Amino acid sequence: MHRAKMAVQLSGQWLIVGGKTPSLYVNENSSSLYESRVENDWVDLDTDLYHWTKSLRPVQWYPGHIAKTEKELKEQLKLMDVVIEVRDARIPMSTSHPQMDSWLGNRKRILVLNREDMISTADRHAWADYFARQGTKVVFANGQFGMGTMKLSRLAKALAAGVNVKRRAKGLLPRAVRAGIVGYPNVGKSSLVNRLLKRRMCPAAPRPGVTRELKWVRFGKDLELLDSPGIIPMRISDQSAAIKLAMCDDIGERSYDFADVAAILVRMLTKIPSVGIEALQNRYKIDVEGHCGKIFVHKLALHLFNGDDNQAAFRVLTDFRKGKFGWIALERPPR
Numbered sequence: 311m312h313r314a315k316m317a318v319q320l321s322g323q324w325l326i327v328g329g330k331t332p333s334l335y336v337n338e339n340s341s342s343l344y345e346s347r348v349e350n351d352w353v354d355l356d357t358d359l360y361h362w363t364k365s366l367r368p369v370q371w372y373p374g375h376i377a378k379t380e381k382e383l384k385e386q387l388k389l390m391d392v393v394i395e396v397r398d399a400r401i402p403m404s405t406s407h408p409q410m411d412s413w414l415g416n417r418k419r420i421l422v423l424n425r426e427d428m429i430s431t432a433d434r435h436a437w438a439d440y441f442a443r444q445g446t447k448v449v450f451a452n453g454q455f456g457m458g459t460m461k462l463s464r465l466a467k468a469l470a471a472g473v474n475v476k477r478r479a480k481g482l483l484p485r486a487v488r489a490g491i492v493g494y495p496n497v498g499k500s501s502l503v504n505r506l507l508k509r510r511m512c513p514a515a516p517r518p519g520v521t522r523e524l525k526w527v528r529f530g531k532d533l534e535l536l537d538s539p540g541i542i543p544m545r546i547s548d549q550s551a552a553i554k555l556a557m558c559d560d561i562g563e564r565s566y567d568f569a570d571v572a573a574i575l576v577r578m579l580t581k582i583p584s585v586g587i588e589a590l591q592n593r594y595k596i597d598v599e600g601h602c603g604k605i606f607v608h609k610l611a612l613h614l615f616n617g618d619d620n621q622a623a624f625r626v627l628t629d630f631r632k633g634k635f636g637w638i639a640l641e642r643p644p645r
């Protein structure tokens with residue numbers, strides 16, 4: 311629900327009910343003013359998230375196979391004509407690997423924001439504008455149903471076309487273009503490969519860490535794809551990012567505390583302009599008190615789960631992942 315709907319008029323000005331500091335909405339018809347307020351809400355949210363996560367036990371997840379993958383992948387990347395970097399459209403910043411730029415150098419690159427079905431149109435526009443301004447080629451995709459994959463294969467072939475021009479000039483026979491698919495765990499790499507091939511060649515599952523080995527697959531006679539296990543930094547230095555990875559189910563469940571993560575998700579949802587307090591209250595028939603996520607999760611536990619906070623937390627996380635609060639990104643581009 312739109313936050314502006316919670317506004318009450320006070321001496322000719324609009325005040326938002328339930329905000330931390332009441333924001334001022336002068337006139338709902340003034341859309342640019344409204345948009346800039348919404349943007350400010352997102353900026354505030356990033357700062358808040360930093361404070362909320364500061365005192366938590368650090369979230370770290372680095373399963374054994376990742377170190378081996380990283381080493382092999384760095385070697386294989388040298389053979390690639392083009393690299394397809396897949397990120398989770400809900401958290402494009404938190405699923406960007408800090409070392410990716412240095413590994414790829416000036417290699418040709420396509421950025422895929424997968425899980426496009428899990429964000430709103432406004433989120434999509436915001437990210438499309440941001441990457442267009444940066445001159446980054448971005449494809450929005452859905453690995454589950456295949457949207458965006460035709461465009462992706464066209465773009466990969468077009469970007470790597472120069473390879474065979476050079477080979478011909480040297481008197482060599484043309485060869486298939488090599489494209490490597492890289493990204494964080496569970497962002498949908500294997501699903502995209504399977505959709506591209508229209509066959510289930512790579513195991514895909516709803517939990518991080520399923521792909522364990524690098525795997526070459528052939529797509530027609532023009533394209534070879536390398537599917538790879540998810541990679542993630544050994545230490546996630548940004549704990550706000552780590553918590554968002556947990557919310558989106560992009561890291562192993564054992565690495566975080568459900569109740570902590572769900573409590574922060576509740577606080578975030580109350581502040582995300584398109585969700586707000588009422589979405590939570592309507593769904594669970596429980597009042598949100600003073601934006602406190604922990605109290606909310608505990609009340610839900612008493613209401614539905616015999617006081618078991620863990621189960622209540624899992625319910626909130628699952629509901630978010632299933633889009634029960636609407637399809638929304640947890641990140642907006644930096645300004």
Ligand SMILES: Nc1nc2c(ncn2[C@@H]2O[C@H](COP(=O)(O)OP(=O)(O)OP(=O)(O)O)[C@@H](O)[C@H]2O)c(=O)[nH]1
Nearest residue numbers: 425452453496497498499500501514515519521540
């Ligand atoms: N809703 C939605 N689900 C998706 C999308 N792409 C993939 N999935 C689901 O997300 C889960 C993870 O997908 P995978 O393809 O296994 O992800 P991966 O990046 O290969 O995962 P790792 O093996 O951990 O590296 C699966 O249950 C997919 O069905 C998408 O665009 N939208």
